[in-house]
Amino acid sequence: MDRIKHAFASKHNLLNTYFTAGYPSLHDTIPLAKALVEAGADILEIGMPFSDPLADGPIIQGSSSVALANGMNLPVLFEQLKGLRAAVPETPVLLMGYLNPVMQFGVEEFCRQAAAVGVDGLILPDLPLDEYEEFYQETFQKYGLNAVFLITPQTSEERIRRLDSLTEAFLYLVSGPGTTGGTTQPDAEIQAKYFERIAALNLRNPRLIGFGIADKAGFDRACQHAEGAIIGSALIRALEDVADAPAEAARFVRSIKAA
Amino acid sequence: MTTSYKQPTTRGYYGQFGGAFVPEMLFPNVEELRTQYLEIMADPAFQAELQGLLRDYVGRPTPLFEAKRLSAKYNTRIFLKREDLCHTGAHKINNTVGQILLAKRLGKTRIIAETGAGQHGVATATVCALMGLPCVVYMGAIDMERQAPNVARMRLLGAEVRRATSGSQTLKDATNEAIRDWIANPVDTHYIIGSVVGPHPYPDLVARLQAVISEEMRKQLLEKTGSELPDFVVACVGGGSNAAGAFYHFLDEPEVRLVAVEAAGHGVHSGHSAATSVLGKPGIIHGSKTLLMQDEHGQITEPYSLSAGLDYPGIGPLHAYLGEVGRAEFIAITDEEALAAVAELSRLEGIIPALETAHALAALGQLGAGPDDVVVVNLSGRGDKDLETYLKNMDKLI
Numbered sequence: 001m002d003r004i005k006h007a008f009a010s011k012h013n014l015l016n017t018y019f020t021a022g023y024p025s026l027h028d029t030i031p032l033a034k035a036l037v038e039a040g041a042d043i044l045e046i047g048m049p050f051s052d053p054l055a056d057g058p059i060i061q062g063s064s065s066v067a068l069a070n071g072m073n074l075p076v077l078f079e080q081l082k083g084l085r086a087a088v089p090e091t092p093v094l095l096m097g098y099l100n101p102v103m104q105f106g107v108e109e110f111c112r113q114a115a116a117v118g119v120d121g122l123i124l125p126d127l128p129l130d131e132y133e134e135f136y137q138e139t140f141q142k143y144g145l146n147a148v149f150l151i152t153p154q155t156s157e158e159r160i161r162r163l164d165s166l167t168e169a170f171l172y173l174v175s176g177p178g179t180t181g182g183t184t185q186p187d188a189e190i191q192a193k194y195f196e197r198i199a200a201l202n203l204r205n206p207r208l209i210g211f212g213i214a215d216k217a218g219f220d221r222a223c224q225h226a227e228g229a230i231i232g233s234a235l236i237r238a239l240e241d242v243a244d245a246p247a248e249a250a251r252f253v254r255s256i257k258a259a
Numbered sequence: 260m261t262t263s264y265k266q267p268t269t270r271g272y273y274g275q276f277g278g279a280f281v282p283e284m285l286f287p288n289v290e291e292l293r294t295q296y297l298e299i300m301a302d303p304a305f306q307a308e309l310q311g312l313l314r315d316y317v318g319r320p321t322p323l324f325e326a327k328r329l330s331a332k333y334n335t336r337i338f339l340k341r342e343d344l345c346h347t348g349a350h351k352i353n354n355t356v357g358q359i360l361l362a363k364r365l366g367k368t369r370i371i372a373e374t375g376a377g378q379h380g381v382a383t384a385t386v387c388a389l390m391g392l393p394c395v396v397y398m399g400a401i402d403m404e405r406q407a408p409n410v411a412r413m414r415l416l417g418a419e420v421r422r423a424t425s426g427s428q429t430l431k432d433a434t435n436e437a438i439r440d441w442i443a444n445p446v447d448t449h450y451i452i453g454s455v456v457g458p459h460p461y462p463d464l465v466a467r468l469q470a471v472i473s474e475e476m477r478k479q480l481l482e483k484t485g486s487e488l489p490d491f492v493v494a495c496v497g498g499g500s501n502a503a504g505a506f507y508h509f510l511d512e513p514e515v516r517l518v519a520v521e522a523a524g525h526g527v528h529s530g531h532s533a534a535t536s537v538l539g540k541p542g543i544i545h546g547s548k549t550l551l552m553q554d555e556h557g558q559i560t561e562p563y564s565l566s567a568g569l570d571y572p573g574i575g576p577l578h579a580y581l582g583e584v585g586r587a588e589f590i591a592i593t594d595e596e597a598l599a600a601v602a603e604l605s606r607l608e609g610i611i612p613a614l615e616t617a618h619a620l621a622a623l624g625q626l627g628a629g630p631d632d633v634v635v636v637n638l639s640g641r642g643d644k645d646l647e648t649y650l651k652n653m654d655k656l657i
Contacts, residue, residue: 052544065426
């Protein structure tokens with residue numbers, strides 16, 4: 001059984017943590033991954049920094065700028081990730097980023113190297129569904145990489161079912177309108193109705209809720225409606241200006257996962 | 260059947276360029292527009308309202324002026340399409356008038372826009388005031404400094420100007436912020452993009468709304484020269500909306516040479532340039548696959564031009580395609596050459612052009628046009644907004 005399927009089959013209330021590769025320091029990638037998993041993170045999403053991250057709010061934009069200034073790029077990241085599976089043998093790992101750096105690296109070569117270092121899936125928010133099916137799906141599958149798609153409150157049922165049919169990992173439920181790290185709380189009732197509507201579709205894939213989830217209360221609330229949740233911006237914010245980023249990351253995860 | 264350069268494929272492609280590379284959060288917005296824009300624009304009631312506003316509010320048709328002293332200097336026959344005489348001082352309002360009518364028909368109650376030099380922001384704020392809709396304009400912090408009068412104009416017109424402080428703090432970043440606003444406000448808001456860039460259907464939508472420029476040129480040329488077709492059409496290109504409008508009805512007339520003029524900044528290979536057709540490689544920016552200035556790792560780089568309207572790191576996918584297949588020729592003009600053209604047009608014809616427009620004028624000496632050739636330059640905007648820049652460079656202008 002692959003790592004993603006195994007994680008969803010064997011655990012409940014999964015915590016998927018996102019961090020930007022190369023932030024706060026260039027070589028934090030593997031130590032952060034190890035610390036997050038040891039503290040209880042169930043899935044890792046490693047951000048590939050991009051100069052113009054359209055779906056991200058100011059916190060991930062900021063971490064991306066710092067990471068790029070630190071010298072992060074795809075060749076450096078893949079070099080670092082050669083140590084990934086020694087550090088986190090069982091945990092599903094996804095690379096998240098924007099299409100342009102992947103295109104310039106070469107899609108096939110990107111997939112080949114990602115698979116070689118033990119990456120399980122890819123989240124490329126600006127890769128449209130039609131393009132994915134026509135030009136990318138075959139290559140992703142050849143290298144055993146799962147594409148993860150986003151669903152929003154505006155996504156039609158027909159489109160949700162199509163997205164559900166195209167992945168074997170999980171569906172990423174965007175919690176409400178806005179970019180990552182949003183601070184305005186969407187109307188709880190409207191949000192609950194949206195999550196219930198999706199739950200009632202009896203989709204093939206498990207669901208994780210992301211965007212705007214910052215603490216234990218938010219995580220617990222999300223877990224009532226899905227198999228787990230994704231936290232990114234709040235973790236990045238916790239790592240700002242700290243002396244020991246891995247220790248701080250572990251502390252953050254324990255605060256979310258505390259009984 | 261001959262193929263037309265005008266019409267992208269149903270998925271918005273011009274050759275390999277175009278498409279709609281948007282996050283899922285934007286898919287419904289873009290899809291709503293894509294499925295409705297052609298039908299709405301074909302509606303006679305929409306057209307009647309649009310044509311009425313273009314005539315009575317924008318001041319169309321704009322004149323086609325034969326610039327005799329400029330013609331004598333370059334030993335060819337030069338006409339200026341006076342988009343600088345449009346309400347608000349540039350061609351930008353052709354697009355915003357059309358898009359605000361479209362937004363109303365889509366039931367939208369709030370308008371957002373990005374702006375570089377401020378001309379598109381002013382044109383958007385203007386039509387929002389006219390229609391009584393709230394308007395938020397995103398503008399790079401650096402552009403707000405160098406185009407302060409336009410910031411004041413937008414505010415006077417009732418728009419809220421929001422400072423884009425990410426990245427290079429110019430047009431690219433203002434566009435990112437506008438797109439993020441649209442993601443956060445997916446239902447009530449229409450995004451009036453200012454150029455032939457962004458995800459499909461924007462490049463086609465904006466080109467169609469700017470096409471009135473070349474539609475008028477053909478009629479006016481027939482009247483003044485006996486032929487609808489000139490030998491050259493010259494326009495500056497940042498994202499490329501005025502060029503798209505000036506080229507549109509000549510795209511499928513192969514005998515008309517289309518010349519797109521980019522900003523070379525300090526020089527194409529100086530490291531301070533915005534000459535995307537030379538320095539760009541295919542990539543994705545703002546939801547569109549096009550030529551894009553980027554580093555070897557696909558990070559978008561900061562373009563440079565003295566003119567705030569031309570320092571965009573991409574070009575519209577239509578222009579990328581026209582360049583690739585050789586339908587349009589690209590010329591790059593430096594800051595210095597553009598400033599010289601400002602002085603030249605001011606002295607020879609009594610018209611102070613915008614700095615962006617001056618790039619097109621500066622290409623006149625490089626066309627190879629002969630005495631019997633007819634050259635049309637799209638005079639996309641007037642120079643009032645650039646007075647501060649001109650004052651700082653007075654030594655080069657007098």
